[in-house]
Amino acid sequence: MAWTRRTLGAALFSFGLLMGTGAADLSLLGVRAEAASLKELRIGYQKTGLPVIARQQQVIEKALAPEGVSVRWVEFSAGPPLVEALNAGSIDLGWTGDAPPIFGQAAGAAITYVAALPSNGAGEAVFVKPDSAIKSVAELKGHKIGVGKGTSAHNLLVAALEKAGVDFKDITPVYLSPPDAAAAFASDKIEAWAVWDPFFAVAETRYKVRVLATTDKTLDVKTYFLANRGFAAEHPQEIVTTLGALKQAAGWADSHRDKVAEALHEVTGVPLEAQTLAANRTQFGIEPITPAIIESQQATADRFFRLGLIPKKITVSEAVWTPPAGN
Incomplete structure (x- = not known):
């Protein structure tokens, strides 16, 4: 039974x-x-x-x-x-x-x-490519962000937006697994990505990304x-x-x-x-x-x-x- x-x-x-x-x-x-x-x-x-x-x-x-x-x-x-x-x-x-x-x-x-x-601390982040016009979490408003639904990075994204005074409804979350989000980030189908290591570290080494928020500076x-x-x-x-x-x-x-x-x-x-x-x-x-x-x-x-x-x-x-x- x-x-x-x-x-x-x-x-x-x-x-x-x-x-x-x-x-x-x-x-x-x-x-x-x-x-x-x-x-x-x-x-x-x-x-x-x-x-x-x-x-x-x-x-x-x-x-x-x-x-x-x-x-x-x-x-x-x-x-x-x-x-x-x-x-x-x-x-x-x-x-x-x-x-x-x-x-x-x-x-x-x-x-x-x-x-x-x-x-996940400093090993989990919300980031964009270095040539992105987005300079801060507040500027994510109106943009597409890749994130795994129900993941720790989802919590980071929610908390970072809240801290910046941005309503979660004002961004477009694109719910993707890390491998799928990596492909979407590479092809600019998403403008930002929230994820943890080693996916974050791979993106850093590949794109020299601009980090907007990390878990260690946002959440306890x-x-x-x-x-x-x-x-x-x-x-x-x-x-x-x-x-x-x-x-x-x-x-x-x-x-x-x-x-x-x-x-x-x-x-x-x-x-x-x-x-x-x-x-x-x-x-x-x-x-x-x-x-x-x-x-x-x-x-x-x-x-x-x-x-x-x-x-x-x-x-x-x-x-x-x-x-x-x-x-």
């Missing part, structure tokens, strides 16, 4: 907000029926950040090997399709920015927050490690072990900054020059979900509801995982 509920939830969750985000092919990923013991942990990741380092270092694989658990990594271009896969039960854990879990919770996704990581937010809700209830110790391994990977990254870009490049195939830019401005770490973090995330959710970007008001704390006692 639990498997049936997940499958039904996946169908309900494939809603309009994910249009253009390039969801992973769930038929290829496969949905796992409930099992008493875990044999394979499936982790969703993107082309940058701590999960990539953890994969390169194989710290999670090593931590779970004594329990007979293997690890499968599933790549996504953005957070919304990763959240969709979590809801469907086709992955167990995954890392996204601040906005995707809010859109997911508003849609009834079976997800839970299990840990917080630093924000986190990124998040999420779990399928049923998985979190059934396998709490595996989550604790995984978080411990991620903490180990964060420690390695902070003490081996010279090797981080090479590690990111090795796993993702993104050009080394771009990954070097991304690595130099990435903060590594992992921490529990605190009341202050929940309050900040709630403020984002309330902003989205006020602007009509999510269909209902949500309570973020209702989607926060409680670790087992002693952890």
Whole structure:
């Protein structure tokens, strides 16, 4: 019955907000029926950040090997399709920015927050080409901006416009996955682009872009490690072990900054020059979900509801995982 509920939830969750985000092919990923013991942990990741380092270092694989658990990594271009896969039960854990879990919770996704990581910071921006007549966020009024709907960059764009006194209705958001937005930006079908590393870093190296706003100067937010809700209830110790391994990977990254870009490049195939830019401005770490973090995330959710970007008001704390006692 639990498997049936997940499958039904996946169908309900494939809603309009994910249009253009390039969801992973769930038929290829496969949905796992409930099992008493875990044999394979499936982790969703993107082309940058701590999960990539953890994969390169194989710290999670090593931590779970004594329990007979293997690890499968599933790549996504953005957070919304990763959240969709979590809801469907086709992955167990995954890392996204601040906005995707809010859109997911508003849609009834079976997800839970299990840990917080630093924000995308200086590695997430709204920018234009260097020859653009647009010199500031305020001047985006009336223009087309490429952004992934329900992504952390969506939140940055909303907040930057609000800070500049521009109504979100006064711009034309063009909802595209990062690869599609890259093509649109290259061909001038959009006039500005809001996105995170390594896509931002690739654009910087290719076009020498003019940055209008970055997350670190606009928002006080986190990124998040999420779990399928049923998985979190059934396998709490595996989550604790995984978080411990991620903490180990964060420690390695902070003490081996010279090797981080090479590690990111090795796993993702993104050009080394771009990954070097991304690595130099990435903060590594992992921490529990605190009341202050929940309050900040709630403020984002309330902003989205006020602007009509999510269909209902949500309570973020209702989607926060409680670790087992002693952890």
